[in-house]
Amino acid sequence: MLLTRILRSVVVLALVGLLTMALPSLTTGNPAIAALGMEASREQIAEFLSRLNLDDPAPQRLAAWLGNAAQGDLGSSLTTGREVAEEIITRLPITLELLALGQVLALAITLPVAMASAWRPGSILDRFATTVAFVLISIPVFVLGLLAIALFAVMLNLLPATGWVHPLDDPVGHVRHLVLPVLTVGLSEAAVLVRVLRADLITTLGQPYVMAARSRGMSLPRLMLTRALRPSSLSTVTLVGLGFGAVFGGSALIETVFAVPGMGRLAVSAIGARDFPVIEAIIIFSAVAVLLAMAIVDFLYTRIDPRTRRGRS
């Protein structure tokens, strides 16, 4: 079971790698001119091509990339000259912090709201919560971010609109800059999670085993927390896991709106500049991150629901 899973992940990763390495060949015209600009000299172009071996076939490029990556060398950026590995190491924590806080906020909103909603489906509270969630789901994350800026930064002047400050330089400023992006991530994620967890909780509360527990005199609040929440949490866990799978570049929108120098910004600027070494690393690592996130989610399934343990070990 585990073996076929690993094997399949390797196949998928190999396909992702080949696809990634084939990207430069899609470029219309000479990739070197596209990257260096029309004024590039003949020597520059020749040097560019040999350095990046952009003309080589994809399998050969993938093998070379993997060989270098094994030694910790992911190449260096064509635009800034900085090493890709270094770039990732400085930016990854920024994105991780943003996403982690956003997901924590989303869960902090979701758990009480979904439980209160599922407590009495159709109640005023439930209608209110589901309506708000429905509206929030219809607001794209970048619009939500701009609305947050317009309200809290421009109109109320409470918080900085954009930017990022290193925590060691200015801890308070760091937190102040984080509030709006975390709020945006948290709210838009919570909108999805509330709907999913509420529906799963209602299904669980209708299960015979919940009625059985009630017949044994278990109070509903206790039942909700100790009996219903766990079997209802599988979809929620999946969504949170996939949220973390987006750590390489999936945060492009939120980081663009709030000018956060994380992985998402790196991806956007690298793509705009056709910075192939950076692009390749981001795509491959993000595929790894997604597969890793799925594996972690599957592991959590076995912790949550013992039925999924059988036949897997």
Added chain:
Amino acid sequence: MAAVEQTPAATAPHAATQTYNRRRVGGLDLLCLTYLVCLATGCLLSLVLPQIDAYGQDFTAVLQPPSPEHWFGTDSNGRDIFDRTLKGGLSSIVVALLTVTIGIVVGGGLGVVGGYLGGVADVVVGTLLELLLSLPGLILVMVVITLLGPGYWTIGTLIGIFMIAPFARIARSATLAVRDRSFVQASRLLGAGPARAIVTEVIPSVLPAVGAYAFTAVTAAVVAEGSLSFLGFGLQPPEPSWGGLISEGRTHLGTAPWITLAPSMVLCATILSVNLLGQRLSTTTRQP
């Protein structure tokens, strides 16, 4: 009617999916429908009516707030935001339609074939879907758009490729549900080949599930197109698009918020309307 005793149990999952009143066409449904029809008409008219001018600059009327003359105000070049929003909607409409078509035809097709034939075909389809799911969609689409150059067709096709996986999943599970049902088996016994059985029996049974998902796919496509153009990977200026308009207005958020907020409202209202209609339709068709 032997199920009377199960009525309470059947109520629970019911309530989970139903928050809004259904069955009858309500005022909200009509409002959404009217809005979408007006929007689509306006967008199409922007192609032919000279009065809808998305490009005309007027430096005597820069950053004007909304007024009877300029319903959504004007931008820093004195262009009318309302006209630009209508013209920009075209990109969203074309991309959404293209995306959903690709999703239904390719994704639905792969799902039906994989589900119906099973075996090797199913494994190949499954691996393909896993590949699509583990790819960073937004990043990859941005890369390819940069390399090929933006355009309605490129953007729509690329987003459509990433819409294949969810459609295929839904079609596959719907196919598995009907594959072994008696009427499909019967048509097999009557000597119908797989192609014939798929066309006459499977596809009609799979379509409702796929159609219900199409609404979600439309909103996803509109969001994806908006995100791409917001990040600068959509249609290039001066060609308007919703995401582009929203992004352009960011520098004037303090002084002229309507540049960003007006197209934002139109975008959100569109997504909300499609979501609402989709939810109504899927809960109505589920009723016996």
Added chain:
Amino acid sequence: MTHHNHPLLSVRGLSVGLSDVDGRSAHVLEDVDLTVAASESVGLVGESGSGKSVLARTVLGLHPRTTHITAQGGISFAGNELLGLTPRAHRQTLGTDVSMIFQDPSSSLNPVVRVGAQILEATHRRQSSAHQRRALLTGLLESVGLTDVERIARAYPSELSGGQRQRVGIAAALAGAPRLLMADEPTTALDVSVQRTILDLLDQLRHERSLAMIHVTHDLALLSGRSDRIIVLYAGRVMEDGPTPQVLTQPAHPYTRALMEMRPRLRRPQPLPLPQIRGDLPRLDQPRTGCPFAPRCALADTRCHSERPPTTPVPESTLGHVAACWRTVEAAALAVPLREPAGRSHP
């Protein structure tokens, strides 16, 4: 109606209507009388849809939270009136005095909670030490005939067999030291091979602990020798109520007779499909007149369709045997061929 003087549970003229969020409603129970004395065992018989499970749930105050209930009549347990209380007060009044064994042990046990913790659910209100709880758990598991108690207490439901699961379900029902046990088709979901052992276990436990019991089932013959009284429910109404031997040998209601005839005989291979009562259950969401069984009844005449039969004593039977049928006399007369060898049809 009963030979016992002090009823533990008394249900009087209970009518229950259910409606869901869509406003669809159904009269599930109508004018139901039921009494259970201390340590008495009552069989509650009917097809699915007869309202027998709703009756059990109404007594327990355990309806799904999405269902709206309207109930009239009275339910009292040990002298306390329950109907009209809030669900919470209802549950608090009952405490753990009434407990329930559910039909399908694989769905009535929480898949993600260890079995031991679920059994002790009924005791969580009591202040007791971990040691006491463990002793109680061991005692309960042993009393329902389980060995390897330590392992089973730590197991998840999916790690147990169907029979083991139902034994766990019974242990959980006993944990709160109930006075009345409701068993809702406790063996229907089990293998035929373990059905009898579970029924025997229930009987044994009932006598040991002098429990009153309501055994909800669709299988009349299963109650033979296991229950003191049988109540037959159809479309939410009591059709027949009487001592078990009389109901089984002298069924007064045509519906009771029909139930006995459609019971599959396990010894002999049965040609499929199983015999069924022709026709469908009446719609409960529409107003009805007359006897609910009339549309399916071979003996029905015009009065059966227009006038509701009152509950009357069955002629030539014991005291406490009653039926709600205009044609009771005819039905009782036709009961004779039932005891004759199979294969001969009555005139």
